[in-house]
Amino acid sequence: MSAIAKHRKGQALSHRKRQLDNSKQHDDDKEEELRAKNLRTIANKPDMEKCLEDLVFGGEDEFVERLLGDSKVRGESNADLLESDSDDDESAKDSTAPVKKAAWVDDDDEVEESIDMTHRYRKDVMKSKAEKKLSKEKLQVRLQQEFQKAMGGVPSWASRDPKKRYSKEDSDDDSDEESGDNLLSKTGNFLAKSSYLPKGILEVKRCLNANHERPCTAPLTTVQFHPLAQVIMTAGLDRSVSLFQVDGKLNPKIQSIHLEKFPVFKALFSADGEQVIATGLRHKYFYVYDMMGGSITTIPLYRIRGLEEKCVKYFEVSPDGSFLLLIGSAGYLHLLSMKTKQLIGSMKMNGKTSRAVFSPDSSKIFSNTDDGDVYVWDVKSRQCLNRFLDDGSLAGTSLALSKDGQYVSCGSSSGVVNIYGFDDCLQHTQPKPLKSIMNLVTTASSQVFNPHTEILAVASHTTDEAVKLVHVPSFTVFSNFPTQSKRKRVHLPRAMDFSPHSGFFSIANNKGEALLYRLKHYSDF
Known part of the structure; x- marks a missing residue:
């Protein structure tokens, strides 16, 4: 071979070697940059995350080694391409086996080996990421197991099985040792002996008054349990609205608001429990209290376009939260939007309106008059679907619909309470009562079904002890309520309500x- 050819070949080899050196330098720089980047990332992590990584991966250094791959293995297999760290050098010095060098080096083999090293490097990084993800998943499982172990199992509120969200207590003593820690906690010690409430004797226990921490200084006109939380609301003629947590033992006060010069005639929660609507005795406006924002809004009646009422005392809120029904004068019912508080439309009856109530699905309205007639309205069209005469009634005084949509209960001025089938009230002008409750001898002023449609509470505000609990569907009165103790008399009951799962029953009186009361048959609040 000529000297010129050898010279050119030498130049080509030198050029190729320089390219390889540059490639190695680039890989070294890239590796150092990646190492520095990961170290910065670890340095910037919160203390809690560092702690968890130390627990799972054994420390930051080991984590970096996992992410970058084992440098010791790469240093031994690619000593010509990557610089070994100090540990590799010590390992190489201690090795007794002699290192054999190749007699000659093929430039193409060096390039292929470099490419192969790069592929293995990327594979190591991807493997480290997969190991990190798997380790985090294992960590989450372990932490969940430790949490459940500390809590004694999966908490009822965290269970995905709806049957396990409510558990029944193991004892039925009267100590009431369990008290609520928050507004949504289950309270009371209950025992459900059967799936259906038996008739005859009601297992009931008198508890501390719900408003013991702030009793009303005037007649109490409203008592209502919150639809979602373990809270009860009271309101009365002392111009106050108060909220209490119900635990059956201490019943601590949550909040109390005072409405200046506004004796509260009636107050109700909105369907979602975020608002309280309150009406007065003879006022040209009503209040809306926003429980979430803590603001009180005055709604003047004259600002509601199309509404011509000087005052409104009775009203109802639809179960679906869409409507607010104002019971006006001269037989008028006014349907308002719950969201805007603006008038949607009005309905007119013959005679003076006494009471009105929505059906459970909010599609119908039942209303009665002072002449004994009962009207059934379609909410969507606001047309009268049926009109029937309450059997033997001279004047309607109260209404109640069962939560399951089976029964309609009509109270009258004579104290008689007639219970009808829901379908009969829609189809007949003179339906026959399923049962007539005649245990009250004065005006049946209020009544309410419990959520399970197993109890109907009826009361008269003109006589002490005039509260009766009726078993449904036998329509017999529980003989042991109210209690006969003189110390626990029920003075002139004005309003009543059951808790969302019937565990508690409350009566507001004129004192x-x-x-x-705690109803022991029911296991939930």
């Missing part, structure tokens, strides 16, 4: 007390 400003919210009497509270």
Whole structure:
């Protein structure tokens, strides 16, 4: 071979070697940059995350080694391409086996080996990421197991099985040792002996008054349990609206608001429990209290376009939260939007309106008059679907619909309470009552079904002890309520309500007390 050819070949080899050196330098720089980047990332992590990584991966250094791959293995297999760290050097010095060098080096083999090293490097990084993801998943499982172990199992509120969200208590003593820690906690010690409430004797226990921490200084006109939380509301003629947590033992006060020069005639929660609507005795406006924002809004009646009422005392809120029904004068019913508080439309009856109530699905309205007639309205069209005469009634005084949509209960001025089938009220002008409750001898002023449609509470505000609990569907009165003890008399009951799962029953009376009873048959609040 000529000297010129050898010279050119030498130049080509030198050029190729320089390219390889540059490639190695580039890989070294890239590796150092990646190492520095990961170290910065670890340095910037919160203390809690560092702690968890130390627990799972054994420390930051080991984590970096996992991410970058084992440099010791790469240093031994690619000593010509990557610089070994100090540990590799010590390992190489201690090795007794002699290192054999190749007699000659093929430039193409060096390039292929470099490419192969790069592929293995990327593979190591991807493997490290997969190991990190798997380790985090294992960590989450372990932490969940430790949490459940500390809590004694999966908490009822965290269970995905709806049957396990409510558990029944193991004892039925009267100590009431369990008290609520928050507004949504289950309270009371209950025992459900059967799936259906038996008739005859009601297992009931008198508890501390619901408003014991702030009794009303005037007659209490409203008592209502919150639809979602373990809270009860009271309101009365002392111009106050108060909220209490119900635990059956202490019933601590949550909040109390005072409405200046506004004796509260009636107050109700909105369907979602975020608002309280309150009406007065003879006022040209009503209040809306926003429980979430803590603001109180005055709604003047004259600002509601199309509404011509000087005052409104009775009203109802639809179960679906869409409507607010104002019971006006001269037989008028006014349907308002719950969201805007603006008039949607009005309905007119013959005679003076006494009471009105929505059906459970909010599609219908039942209303009665002072002449004994009962009207059934379609909410969407606001047309009268049926009109029937309450059997033997001279004047309607109260209404109640069962939560399951089976029964309609009509109270009259004579104290008689007639219970009808829901379908009969839609189809007949003179339906026959399923049962007539005649245990009250004065005006049946209020009544309410419990959520399970197993109890109907009826009361008269003109006589002490005039509260009866009726078993449904036998329509017999529980003989042991109210209690005969003189110390626990029910003075002139004005309003009543059951808790969302019937565990508690409350009566508001004219002495400003919210009497509270625990119904032991029911296991939930």
